[in-house]
Amino acid sequence: MKYLCHTGDRPFTILNVTDIHAKLDYFTEGNLEGDILRHTVKELTERCRPDLITFTGDMTTDDDREIYRLLAEYIDSFDIPWAPVLGNHDNQLGDTEARAIGEILMSQKNCLFDVGDPVLGCGNYTVGVKKNGKPLMGLLFMDTHDTFDVPMCDRTRSSWGEITKSQEAWYREKVAEMKKEGFDSSLLFVHVPLYQYTSAAEEIFTCDLESSEEAYFDYPESYIKKNDAFLFGINYEGPSAPLRDNGFFDVLAVEDHTRHVLCGHNHVNTSSVNYRGIRLTYGLKTGVGSYRRDHLNGGTVIEITDGGFNVRHEYVNADACKDK
Numbered sequence: 001m002k003y004l005c006h007t008g009d010r011p012f013t014i015l016n017v018t019d020i021h022a023k024l025d026y027f028t029e030g031n032l033e034g035d036i037l038r039h040t041v042k043e044l045t046e047r048c049r050p051d052l053i054t055f056t057g058d059m060t061t062d063d064d065r066e067i068y069r070l071l072a073e074y075i076d077s078f079d080i081p082w083a084p085v086l087g088n089h090d091n092q093l094g095d096t097e098a099r100a101i102g103e104i105l106m107s108q109k110n111c112l113f114d115v116g117d118p119v120l121g122c123g124n125y126t127v128g129v130k131k132n133g134k135p136l137m138g139l140l141f142m143d144t145h146d147t148f149d150v151p152m153c154d155r156t157r158s159s160w161g162e163i164t165k166s167q168e169a170w171y172r173e174k175v176a177e178m179k180k181e182g183f184d185s186s187l188l189f190v191h192v193p194l195y196q197y198t199s200a201a202e203e204i205f206t207c208d209l210e211s212s213e214e215a216y217f218d219y220p221e222s223y224i225k226k227n228d229a230f231l232f233g234i235n236y237e238g239p240s241a242p243l244r245d246n247g248f249f250d251v252l253a254v255e256d257h258t259r260h261v262l263c264g265h266n267h268v269n270t271s272s273v274n275y276r277g278i279r280l281t282y283g284l285k286t287g288v289g290s291y292r293r294d295h296l297n298g299g300t301v302i303e304i305t306d307g308g309f310n311v312r313h314e315y316v317n318a319d320a321c322k323d324k
C-alpha cells in the first residue's frame with residue numbers, strides 16, 4: 001500500500017474527474033474542447049485545493065497511447081498526487097494494451113497508479129491516507145474491465161464489466177491489511193457502476209429521466225420515492241451496470257469497511273444515494289468529450305475528516321471558454 005501523509009486541520013480533499021474522453025487535438029493550441037477541459041480542471045483545482053486527484057476512467061475513446069501520455073503529463077503538471085482507474089474504453093484493446101497504458105500513467109512522477117497482478121486486470125491498488133501520522137482513510141482502486149459475455153436464459157448477452165472473484169479475494173485481503181494497520185474505513189473508486197446502482201435506482205427513483213427535460217440539477221420531488229436514501233443528484237439514464245449480481249456488494253456489506261463507492265461511466269448521471277449502508281455516487285463528468293448534457297461539467301469532491309467524509313459535485317460552466 002502507498003501512503004499519503006496529511007497534516008493540519010483542513011480536511012483531506014479529493015477531487016475526482018471522470019470520463020474526459022480526450023482527443024489528440026485537445027493538446028493543440030486553440031482547440032476549444034481542449035481549452036474547456038483545461039479551464040475546468042484548473043478552476044476545480046483552484047477552487048477545491050485537492051490533496052489528491054482521482055480519475056474514474058475513460059481518459060480517451062481513441063486507442064492512442066500519445067493521448068494517454070499527453071493527458072497524463074497534463075494532470076501531473078499540477079504537482080498533486082493523482083490516482084486513476086481504467087474505464088471500459090481504456091480497456092477496449094485488451095490486457096496487453098491496458099498494461100501499456102498503465103505503464104504510461106506510472107511513468108508520471110505524481111501518479112500513484114499500479115498495474116498490479118495481471119490476474120486481477122489492470123490497476124488494482126490501495127492508498128492509505130494518514131493524518132498527523134495516524135490512519136485516516138483507506139482508498140481502494142479497482143479495475144472494472146470492459147465487457148464480458150453472460151449466459152441469460154436461452155442466449156448470451158454482453159454485459160458491462162464486473163469485479164471478478166479474483167478481485168473479490170484481493171479486496172478481502174487488502175481490507176484485512178487495512179484493518180490491521182488501523183484504517184477503520186475505506187472508499188472505493190471504480191469506473192463501471194456496481195450492479196447495486198441499478199437496484200438502488202429502482203428502489204429510490206420512480207424512473208430515469210431520459211425523455212424528460214423538466215429536471216435540471218435536482219429531481220422533482222415526484223421522481224424520488226425513498227427520500228431517506230436519496231442524497232443529491234440526478235440520473236438522466238438508467239445505470240449501465242453489469243447484468244448480474246455476482247456477490248461483490250455482499251462482500252462489501254459483510255466486510256463492513258467500505259463506506260462509499262464512486263464510479264464514472266454514465267456521463268449524464270450524478271446521483272448520490274445510500275443503499276444497504278453504503279453510499280453509491282456517480283462522479284460528475286469532466287469536459288465535453290463524448291455524450292453529455294451541457295450543464296453537467298465539473299468534478300466531484302470528497303472531503304475526509306476525523307469523523308467521516310462529505311461528498312459534493314463542483315460544477316464549472318463549460319461555456320465560459322466559448323465566449324473568449
Ligand SMILES: [Fe+2]
Nearest residue numbers: 019058265290
Ligand atoms: Fe465514458
